Amino acid sequence: MSASTATNTVETEPMLAPHGRLGMWMFLASEVVVFGGLLASYIFARLRHSSWDEFASQTMTSIGCINTVLLLTSSLFIVLSHHWAERKDIKKSGKYMLWAILLGVLFLVFKGYEYQHEFAKGITPLTNLFWSYYFFITGLHALHIVIGLVINALTLREIRKGQNLQRVEVAGLYWHFVDVVWIFVFPLFYVAS
Amino acid sequence: MTSHQSNFWNYYIFSKDHKMIAKQYLITGLIMALLGGLMAYVFRMQLAFPGEAVPGFGDVDSGTYNQLITLHGTIMVFWVGMPILLGAFGNFLIPLMIGADDMAFPTLNMMSYWTFFVSTLVLLASFFVEGGPASSGWTAYPPLSARPEYSGVMWGMNLWILAVALEFFSVLMGGVNYLTTTFNMRTKGMKFSRMPMFVWMQLAATVNFMFSVGPLIAGALMLLLDRTIGTSFFVPDKGGDPLLYQHLFWFFGHPEVYVLLLPSLGIVAEIIPTFSRKPLFGYKMILISTAFSSVLAFMVWAHHQFISGMDPRMAMPFGLLTIIISVPFAVVLFAYIATLWKGSITFTTPFLFAIAMIAEFLIGGVTGIINGAAAADIYVHDTYYVVSHFHFTLVPITIFGMLAGVYYWFPKFFGRMMNETLGKIHFWITAITFNVIFIPLLQMGMGGHQRRIPDPTEFEYLKGMMGMHKTATIALIILLIAQAFFIFNFFYSMYKGKKAEANPWKSTTLEWDAPSPPVAHGNFEVIPKVYRGPYEYSVPGCKQDWSPQSAETVN
Amino acid sequence: MLDWIVGYMPENIATFGEDIDYVINLIGYIVFIWWILAEGVLFYFLFSSRKKEGVKATYEDGSTMKAMSWVLIPVVLVLGFDLFIDYKSHSAWDKIKIQLPKADVVYRVMGQQFAWTYTHPGVDGKFGTGDDFEPDDLVVPVHQVVHTVISALDVIHSLWIPNLRFKQDSVPGRIITGWFEATKTGDYPIACAELCGTGHGVMASTLKVLEADAYKSWVAQQSAAALAQ
Secondary structure (H helix, E strand, O other): OHHHHHHHHOOEOOOOOOHHHHHHHHHHHHHHHHHHHHHHHHHHHHHHOOOHHHHHOOOOHHHHHHHHHHHHHHHHHHHHHHHHHHOOOHHHHHHHHHHHHHHHHHHHHHHHHHHHHHHHOOOOOOOOHHHHHHHHHHHHHHHHHHHHHHHHHHHHHHHHHOOOOOHHHHHHHHHHHHHHHHHHHHHHHHOOO | OHHHHHOHHHHHHOOOOHHHHHHHHHHHHHHHHHHHHHHHHHHHHHHHOOOOOEOOOEOOOHHHHHHHHHHHHHHHHHHHHHHHHHHHHHHHHHHHHHOOOOOOOHHHHHHHHHHHHHHHHHHHHOOOOOOOOOOOOOOOOOOOOOOHHHHOOOHHHHHHHHHHHHHHHHHHHHHHHHHHHHHHOOEOOOOHHHOOHHHHHHHHHHHHHHHHHHHHHHHHHHHHHHHHOOOOOOOHHHOOOHHHHHHHHHHHHHHHHHHHHHHHHHHHHHHHHHHHOOOOOOHHHHHHHHHHHHHHHHHOHHHHOOOOOOOHHHHHHHHHHHHHOHHHHHHHHHHHHHHHOOOOEOOOHHHHHHHHHHHHHHHHHHHHHHHHOHHHHHHHOOEHHHHHHHHHHHHHHHHHHHHHHHHHHHHHHHOEOOOHHHHHHHHHHHHHHHHHHHHHHHHHHHOOOEOOOOOHHHOHHHHHHHHHHHHHHHHHHHHHHHHHHHHHHHHHHHHHOOEOOOOOOOOOOHHHOOOOOOEOOOEOOOOOOOOOOOOOEOOOOOOOOEOOOOOOOOO | OOOOOHHHOOOOOEOOHHHHHHHHHHHHHHHHHHHHHHHHHHHHHHHHOEOOOOOOOOOOOOOOHHHHHHHHHHHHHHHHHHHHHHHHHHHHHHHHHHOOOOOOEEEEEEEEOOEEEEEEOOOOOOOOOOOOEOOOOEEEEOOOEEEEEEEEOOOOEEEEEHHHOEEEEEOEOOOEEEEEEEOOOEEEEEEEOOOOOOOHHHOOEEEEEEOHHHHHHHHHHHHHHHHHO
């Protein structure tokens, strides 16, 4: 803690943004490239294999749609949580954070059901390259959701204690990113051709 | 504050102090450098005296040979270059040079080192699993790396991927820290236009890393899935594409060279003005060139793949951009050389290493033109010419740059001076033997000697080159032995060296305002303010030939 | 002196070999001169600017256009030479890897751990017929265009024939057609240039360049033997 208290007493050149926000932006910039590289690989592979349209039509578009709505709504809740955190209203901020988490969990439940359904049809990551990409990319995204949920849960604890409220914004940034990734994943895998 | 220091674990092991973390990176990196060097000894002995048992190691069969060259490359790039040039020097100097008391996220900094440490353990563990460590080359091209049965290595390769992924994650955490610290924590007066070149270069290197590593992280995970559960991202049997991995790898691989090169150029940019008592020539010009080269770095990756089977028409744009990328680096190197003009040079050990970095890197640069010209690359690709070329770039960058930095900032790291005589002996032997190793390799490559074969005598046309193999190997042994001068000097000076004053080299940047070594938590006794640019040497009208950034007035 | 670098290279026996050797030589001379100049200036500055008692360094931060031109003018020259090299290199590249002259002979080349398999279509010139045969060596006629249809069974290999200045990765799942025309008869080494596993260093083979007549009778004999089986 000595470092942060000392910083406050030292005159510095103007900051670009608070440490947490700036750091998270940097981190997300490199995350963008992870998914960017991955999705680009997938798109090039799909352009090479015209037969993949048929596989893409086998994904459960209805659940994909529901999940899109869930994540967007969850993002909205985290915006509201941040809104009230800035006004130091711990109760409202905590309530919306909890809703954001619940919708995130619901997303995972639907995703799990979808995987279950596909396994039941005998579709696995080893079926062919399309399904390898499908399971890998949605799986990696789901892993990011899990990490986001952990971050959100830790943040919720801080909100309830009424401390470190600036973290709500940082957690929100990450959660929005996970949401945006889904916005790209959804049409690429669920909407055929 | 004091409670931190009293506890051994908090002070030496789980330290959040950027200076201690830097030392941890430095020591780990130096140990790994020794390990990588000893591996080179083993496989070079095998090349010079094929089939004979290597003293101190034993027989080298072809599987072991492949493992040695794979781990040598991996260690030297990821466990020596990056931890020392970014982890050690970046961590130590960025806060000191911008006048901050620590990094923006000290805990993240600690986690970064310990993630790196775990990655080191994972890599070392791969030596002891059944089948031994990875053997698919440091580039790990699939399908060789994607199916255990092709290389005969199962867990070693999995651990290799895991270790590299952890190492990347560690550098990523460090990078977030470096950028945030530099953007947010510059002391009053340290405008961007007054930042030392070293800090700029760390910034550029970090940005290069963060924007290039993503696709390879994705690629590494896909490779791991191919190996473990049997997907076919990079194996053609279910529609996968081996070349995709090469694109993901080299999209990262070329910027990665700059991740190493730029910090090293940053180190040299601090040392040359100090010992020639002159301002760095063309500060802004160097910055613009660096930015330009960083952008180009993302558009040249396929020059590693001219004959990989990709569409040959792609060689046109990639070849052109590759050749153009020599322009910004010509600017930087010429500017460094121009800095020397009409200076007042003292030839200290750090200065000698800095000059050797430039002089030898020039060889690396000019030999690269043949690789960049697609038609010529048909012949030299995957020969010893390429091996020699990238050692003429990477050894000056990582080894000479690092040694220049260690000799220069040692007093700031440890509060004592290194011995100059031992330093100069170390320098001359290292610089000369380095050339004796790699100039024959250039010639062998021109003779058509392909890379990565354990026994050249298997080929009739390579038998005439055994003399050159022997020369290179003997030179390498002398080079390795000469490192004893450095190791002894390093540890002896740490405890028994001459005590260093705060600014032993009469330099201008802020790290020399802090005591040697700096205050344990907080760096400076009083955080300095900045009044001028970083390289104000021999300012007309001043009696003193250096004008520190922190001095309000200089006589 | 004129073939200073090329002198280190094995004898060229390919029609396009001269183009590659020309590019290598050209680059060799250009960069060698630049390198000597750069190192010369570096060492001259080091020598002339060494510390002398009572002489202060000149303050010159290279921020004016006039000062910067000392760096930028040489760099513009470098760029000019670069573009020239690139132009020459790509004309050669175009000839070797993009333009495909009509084939006189077609071989299928398959890389696998750890050997090269060559398939000759036999007298009828068609693959998949009874007279196809698989010789141990790559036997080709002199002064005729040979197409190599290269692929790999398991991992990536690289067909490397130093005397022909020929190198092409063989990639599993891809078929890559290359070509060459040999200008001299004799036996020449073939190796693998891409790390392909423990046997990478023994993946050797031979290129035999025969006179057209000798080649013809060799093909007839091999085809007949294949049909007889």
